[in-house]
Amino acid sequence: MPSNDVLAGGEMPQSRWILDLTEQLPGVIFQLHRAPDGHMHFPYLAGSGTRLTGIDRHDLARDALPALERLAEPDYPRLMAAIERSARSATPLATTFRLRLADDETCWIALRAQPRRVDGGTLWVGLMIDISEQMAEEERLRRLSDTDDLTGLANRRMLMKRLDEEISLSNRHGLPLSLMMLDLDHFKAINDTWGHLQGDQVLRDLAGLCQQSLREEDLVARLGGEEFAMLLPLTPERHCRQLAERLCQSISAHDFGFGPGHVTVSIGITEHRIGDARDILIQRADDSLYAAKHGGRNRVMASD
Numbered sequence: 001m002p003s004n005d006v007l008a009g010g011e012m013p014q015s016r017w018i019l020d021l022t023e024q025l026p027g028v029i030f031q032l033h034r035a036p037d038g039h040m041h042f043p044y045l046a047g048s049g050t051r052l053t054g055i056d057r058h059d060l061a062r063d064a065l066p067a068l069e070r071l072a073e074p075d076y077p078r079l080m081a082a083i084e085r086s087a088r089s090a091t092p093l094a095t096t097f098r099l100r101l102a103d104d105e106t107c108w109i110a111l112r113a114q115p116r117r118v119d120g121g122t123l124w125v126g127l128m129i130d131i132s133e134q135m136a137e138e139e140r141l142r143r144l145s146d147t148d149d150l151t152g153l154a155n156r157r158m159l160m161k162r163l164d165e166e167i168s169l170s171n172r173h174g175l176p177l178s179l180m181m182l183d184l185d186h187f188k189a190i191n192d193t194w195g196h197l198q199g200d201q202v203l204r205d206l207a208g209l210c211q212q213s214l215r216e217e218d219l220v221a222r223l224g225g226e227e228f229a230m231l232l233p234l235t236p237e238r239h240c241r242q243l244a245e246r247l248c249q250s251i252s253a254h255d256f257g258f259g260p261g262h263v264t265v266s267i268g269i270t271e272h273r274i275g276d277a278r279d280i281l282i283q284r285a286d287d288s289l290y291a292a293k294h295g296g297r298n299r300v301m302a303s304d
């Protein structure tokens with residue numbers, strides 16, 4: 001069964017019908033021209049997306065600047081570089097950018113266009129569509145895949161990613177970097193005595209205490225079970241030790257709901273040494289944690 005638009009099109013002259021159709025497209029089709037002196041304008045713009053910015057398309061037919069001024073700050077040089085590359089190599093322009101709309105909301109746009117040399121300049125023919133919903137969904141999934149469900153902290157995956165980044169910075173610039181491994185003491189007994197739900201609450205409260213005691217650029221992660229890790233960029237071991245000692249004391253003094261003194265932690269710390277691979281650093285922190293457990297728990301141990 002043909003749609004009403006197709007039926008309507010059958011009754012119109014074809015050019016009018018195509019114009020009508022393009023105006024209803026959920027995006028924008030365009031021609032973008034760049035003159036040899038760099039001046040850009042949109043000789044042709046059509047589609048329902050042309051209304052989003054509130055910029056008159058007749059103005060854009062003279063000068064693309066009002067649209068370019070709507071680009072989010074970091075995306076402007078990126079788009080200009082992509083346009084330059086496409087013009088030079090005569091290869092398709094394919095990029096994404098953020099655009100401020102008439103209501104000051106920002107949306108994500110995907111752009112695809114084919115260049116052609118015209119009068120010493122370049123003419124692109126292409127389309128733009130709003131991909132804000134996909135970008136928001138991707139961001140949501142990314143956050144989910146990096147987050148521990150129970151505590152809302154970063155998870156092991158996220159810790160590994162940040163470790164790789166920080167180790168690389170530390171190796172390149174010789175910046176100090178410390179790692180803490182923290183494990184609840186006798187957590188099985190806490191679960192057995194007060195129940196699993198109370199045990200979960202202890203893990204959440206502990207996550208909060210760890211976060212409160214660190215700076216914004218530090219990363220607190222739950223590795224699983226009752227084990228946590230803290231990554232401290234720009235922090236030498238002696239500062240890390242002070243922080244760990246303070247954290248250890250504040251946890252043992254904290255009332256987790258059944259009086260202070262019932263929950264303690266053991267902490268192992270180590271500092272990154274130039275050339276250390278990720279696994280070596282983790283292993284050293286783990287060895288320190290093992291030493292803290294076997295030294296009697298409720299204490300901090302550093303690597304040799």
Ligand SMILES: Nc1nc2c(ncn2[C@@H]2O[C@H](COP(=O)(O)OP(=O)(O)OP(=O)(O)O)[C@@H](O)[C@H]2O)c(=O)[nH]1
Pocket residue numbers: 150183184185186187188189191195196197198199200203224225226293297
């Ligand atoms: N409530 C709760 N318990 C958990 C969770 N994950 C692991 N556990 C429990 O944590 C306990 C860990 O026990 P163990 O590995 O024996 O360690 P521990 O009792 O803390 O003893 P030490 O580490 O040697 O001081 C187990 O009873 C697990 O069931 C969780 O998400 N929630």
